[in-house]
Amino acid sequence: MMESEVSVLVGGPAGAGISSAGQVVAQLLGRLGYRVHMYLDYPSRIKGGHNFAVIRGSGGQPGAIREKMDFLLALNQETVGLHRHNLAADGVIVYDAGEVKNTSGIAVAIREILAEEDAPAVMGNSAILGAFARAAGIGWNLFEDVLRLSIPKAVALNLAVARRAYDAAEEHERVPVLDRPVFPVFSGNEAIGIGLIEGELANYFSYPMSPTSNIMHFLAGLQEEAKIRVFQPESEIAVVLMALGCAYSGTRAAVGTSGGGYCLMTEAISLAGVAELPLMIVLGQRTGPSTGLATYTAQGDLYFALNGGHGEFPRLVAAPGDAEEARAWAVAGMDLSWKFQVPAILLADKVVCEGMFSLDPDKILKRRQETPSAESNSPYHRYALTGSGISPLRFPPVKGEVIRVNSHVHDTDGITTEDPELTRAMAEKRWKKERILEGEIEEMDPVNILGARESSTALLCWGSSKWACHEAGEKNGLRVVQPVVLSPFPEKGFARAMDGIDRIITVETNETGQLSRFIREFGYHPDDTILKYDGRPFTVEELDTRVKEAVS
Amino acid sequence: MKGEDLYSHAQVTWCPGCGNFGVRYALREALLELDRDGIPVENVVIVTGIGQHGKMFDFMNINGFYGLHGRTIPIAAGIHIANPDLRVICIAGDGDCYAEGLEHLVFGAKRNLDITVLVHDNRVYGLTTGQYTPTSPFRFRGRSTPDGSREHPFNPLELVLTSGATFIGRGYSRRQEQLKDLIREAVLHRGFSFIDILQICVTYNDMTEYYNSHIYDWDQDDLGDFEAACRKAREWDYDTEAPIGLGLMYRSGKETFEELCPVPEQLKPGERAALVRKIMDERR
Ligand SMILES: Cc1ncc(C[n+]2csc(CCOP(=O)(O)OP(=O)(O)O)c2C)c(N)n1
Numbered sequence: 159m160m161e162s163e164v165s166v167l168v169g170g171p172a173g174a175g176i177s178s179a180g181q182v183v184a185q186l187l188g189r190l191g192y193r194v195h196m197y198l199d200y201p202s203r204i205k206g207g208h209n210f211a212v213i214r215g216s217g218g219q220p221g222a223i224r225e226k227m228d229f230l231l232a233l234n235q236e237t238v239g240l241h242r243h244n245l246a247a248d249g250v251i252v253y254d255a256g257e258v259k260n261t262s263g264i265a266v267a268i269r270e271i272l273a274e275e276d277a278p279a280v281m282g283n284s285a286i287l288g289a290f291a292r293a294a295g296i297g298w299n300l301f302e303d304v305l306r307l308s309i310p311k312a313v314a315l316n317l318a319v320a321r322r323a324y325d326a327a328e329e330h331e332r333v334p335v336l337d338r339p340v341f342p343v344f345s346g347n348e349a350i351g352i353g354l355i356e357g358e359l360a361n362y363f364s365y366p367m368s369p370t371s372n373i374m375h376f377l378a379g380l381q382e383e384a385k386i387r388v389f390q391p392e393s394e395i396a397v398v399l400m401a402l403g404c405a406y407s408g409t410r411a412a413v414g415t416s417g418g419g420y421c422l423m424t425e426a427i428s429l430a431g432v433a434e435l436p437l438m439i440v441l442g443q444r445t446g447p448s449t450g451l452a453t454y455t456a457q458g459d460l461y462f463a464l465n466g467g468h469g470e471f472p473r474l475v476a477a478p479g480d481a482e483e484a485r486a487w488a489v490a491g492m493d494l495s496w497k498f499q500v501p502a503i504l505l506a507d508k509v510v511c512e513g514m515f516s517l518d519p520d521k522i523l524k525r526r527q528e529t530p531s532a533e534s535n536s537p538y539h540r541y542a543l544t545g546s547g548i549s550p551l552r553f554p555p556v557k558g559e560v561i562r563v564n565s566h567v568h569d570t571d572g573i574t575t576e577d578p579e580l581t582r583a584m585a586e587k588r589w590k591k592e593r594i595l596e597g598e599i600e601e602m603d604p605v606n607i608l609g610a611r612e613s614s615t616a617l618l619c620w621g622s623s624k625w626a627c628h629e630a631g632e633k634n635g636l637r638v639v640q641p642v643v644l645s646p647f648p649e650k651g652f653a654r655a656m657d658g659i660d661r662i663i664t665v666e667t668n669e670t671g672q673l674s675r676f677i678r679e680f681g682y683h684p685d686d687t688i689l690k691y692d693g694r695p696f697t698v699e700e701l702d703t704r705v706k707e708a709v710s
Numbered sequence: 711m712k713g714e715d716l717y718s719h720a721q722v723t724w725c726p727g728c729g730n731f732g733v734r735y736a737l738r739e740a741l742l743e744l745d746r747d748g749i750p751v752e753n754v755v756i757v758t759g760i761g762q763h764g765k766m767f768d769f770m771n772i773n774g775f776y777g778l779h780g781r782t783i784p785i786a787a788g789i790h791i792a793n794p795d796l797r798v799i800c801i802a803g804d805g806d807c808y809a810e811g812l813e814h815l816v817f818g819a820k821r822n823l824d825i826t827v828l829v830h831d832n833r834v835y836g837l838t839t840g841q842y843t844p845t846s847p848f849r850f851r852g853r854s855t856p857d858g859s860r861e862h863p864f865n866p867l868e869l870v871l872t873s874g875a876t877f878i879g880r881g882y883s884r885r886q887e888q889l890k891d892l893i894r895e896a897v898l899h900r901g902f903s904f905i906d907i908l909q910i911c912v913t914y915n916d917m918t919e920y921y922n923s924h925i926y927d928w929d930q931d932d933l934g935d936f937e938a939a940c941r942k943a944r945e946w947d948y949d950t951e952a953p954i955g956l957g958l959m960y961r962s963g964k965e966t967f968e969e970l971c972p973v974p975e976q977l978k979p980g981e982r983a984a985l986v987r988k989i990m991d992e993r994r
């Protein structure tokens with residue numbers, strides 16, 4: 159095992175609970191003081207097919223996985239066949255003795271344990287987890303505690319199964335406890351859900367689509383406690399329009415989708431633009447075009463997020479690189495979209511959405527609240543031309559006032575107009591808001607600087623490539639620059655982050671280098687691009703090799 | 711409040727003789743009566759589609775959301791589930807509601823959303839100058855079908871009845887008194903209220919004589935009888951020669967969507983922070 163580093167792979171057939179087993183490992187490492195990242199790899203099927211989760215614990219913040227595993231937990235032969243080469247020299251395979259042949263390591267007699275405990279086959283993952291805990295020298299009490307929290311049903315039986323496997327296994331190598339405060343571990347989707355709640359979400363609308371369905375599931379489970387409602391309308395068109403209806407009524411809403419659903423939403427995004435209605439969209443990218451790889455990742459929708467919707471109007475686009483950032487910008491997206499009455503798009507991807515990350519609960523941006531509505535503004539003008547371009551919001555019913563929002567070009571009362579002067583004035587009003595929004599964004603640390611700050615070569619990345627870049631940057635002495643906000647683009651913050659840079663290498667998981675093209679608009683000309691477009695994120699080793707090739 | 715107060719100052723651009731004038735008058739009168747009966751006009755919101763019908767937004771002086779072509783119903787749903795005290799009326803077109811956004815009509819009825827949908831069924835695309843719609847008769851000669859359309863119309867009343875609507879009627883733009891009563895009752899009804907309004911389009915599809923010679927008033931005895939409603943709905947299929955019934959066709963009581971998901975009282979900031987802390991602590 160490397161110092162302050164541990165990697166675990168758990169694999170098995172779909173339906174065997176690989177995702178939840180991975181989450182238990184992630185929570186366990188988290189409790190030992192590690193910062194954790196989990197990557198889940200699964201095909202778009204419910205039963206059959208190979209699933210695996212890689213969990214990495216580190217002394218620093220890991221947001222990418224490594225290729226060498228200290229523990230390989232195999233519930234089937236395929237796991238060993240596919241991942242044996244990932245085993246570190248001093249690593250160990252913990253395997254289901256009934257399923258896996260011709261291997262050495264720690265055998266777990268899962269079939270016998272389940273039979274003796276009269277437990278169903280799905281509890282095989284508890285057995286392998288028990289054996290892992292023992293192999294990693296994790297005390298039973300801690301393990302039991304984590305398992306209790308993670309398993310919703312039949313806790314006693316799962317614990318009994320796990321205990322048998324725990325007792326039967328032997329310690330391989332103790333995973334040292336790190337003397338650091340324990341951070342909670344969440345998926346990006348959960349972190350986004352938390353951020354939306356903190357951003358005063360009242361209604362969440364979504365049509366199921368990977369990788370954001372779990373935001374809906376997470377929020378649905380919290381409806382009572384959080385006093386929110388979750389709706390699953392007939393299509394993404396209905397989803398986004400219901401959210402706009404809520405905005406008109408003065409209630410905060412958010413929606414979540416992926417590329418295909420975002421396609422259907424674009425007409426309404428444009429409506430939000432002209433009608434100046436707040437709208438919060440979580441766009442989780444997956445491999446495209448079209449249905450693509452439904453359960454794999456890509457950063458292929460940067461331009462789509464920036465431009466989706468006809469006509470021109472300001473919008474907020476923020477691309478978080480991990481769960482902590484996703485939570486922070488979910489809150490900010492809610493607040494800013496309300497304050498500026500613009501669509502806000504949280505541009506994530508499968509790695510951020512479904513991956514798990516340790517997060518610092520106290521790391522949150524300062525709230526950006528809307529200015530209180532001018533109750534005295536009477537007669538009310540929904541689109542009053544103000545210095546900031548922001549018109550005070552009021553919501554029906556207001557006695558004696560008429561509140562109109564309109565998809566057409568409109569006058570200050572919201573009545574349709576074709577007048578050239580008004581058309582120009584309303585367009586300028588919208589862009590005035592963007593300038594002020596950009597000013598606020600500049601105050602919100604919209605550009606991260608990571609890696610080796612003193613370097614004059616920049617690895618430029620966005621979204622989920624953040625941490626792989628950070629590690630490659632540290633290792634190779636390169637600065638990493640990650641703009642979190644892409645619209646309105648924080649030109650000042652970006653210029654500061656790029657100060658002294660004479661060479662730019664962009665790193666993205668797409669085919670054409672979208673960020674690379676995008677920053678040319680602002681006068682930056684990348685010298686190299688490192689691209690990956692096989693649906694998988696960069697591993698630490700892979701990016702290191704690619705970076706070395708690029709700089710040599 | 712006077713009727714004139716409910717009209718805006720915007721210049722009305724419908725063709726002289728357009729059936730939309732009659733619908734607008736009936737809507738205004740219905741709103742006045744509702745205002746007197748305790749539904750103040752500031753509690754009413756109209757959501758309009760895109761088409762000649764949609765211009766009602768500009769010509770009325772009430773709260774409104776001028777939306778997208780075909781999409782009145784999901785917008786109305788969002789408005790109403792956020793604030794059930796509002797009474798939301800969709801002003802839709804036949805192209806708008808039966809072609810572009812048909813799915814929302816079916817789902818609005820399926821959920822028994824507590825909103826009202828008025829379809830200005832002139833059986834033609836008015837604003838885009840005269841193409842056939844889902845309720846245009848077979849062989850309709852429009853600008854895109856000079857030799858006559860190759861599709862038979864569907865029957866919107868039958869469709870919404872089988873989809874779960876709980877208040878269904880048919881009005882006629884030249885029968886304003888009856889239409890006013892229908893609209894008022896539709897707004898008062900708890901559940902999905904749907905009125906197909908046979909609306910005269912003087913320019914592209916003037917059916918005045920045909921309607922005048924075929925209409926009669928439905929009896930109002932067995933309004934809760936689904937089978938009777940089916941028979942009424944099927945009497946005229948929008949295609950073949952038959953008497954055309956007007957008035958309320960069906961009314962029944964059923965739990966509304968909004969009753970099934972009441973608006974919770976929002977958390978206070980402190981409570982929200984405490985909840986987030988709890989969620990965080992459960993993970994460490
Ligand atoms: C998505 C979209 N497609 C097409 C149009 C163009 N369009 C505007 S109105 C209309 C048809 C209007 O017909 P109908 O809904 O029957 O309304 P009417 O004008 O007859 O009242 C169309 C096709 C549009 N605005 N949006």
Ligand SMILES: [Mg+2]
Nearest residue numbers: 803804834836
């Ligand atoms: Mg029409």
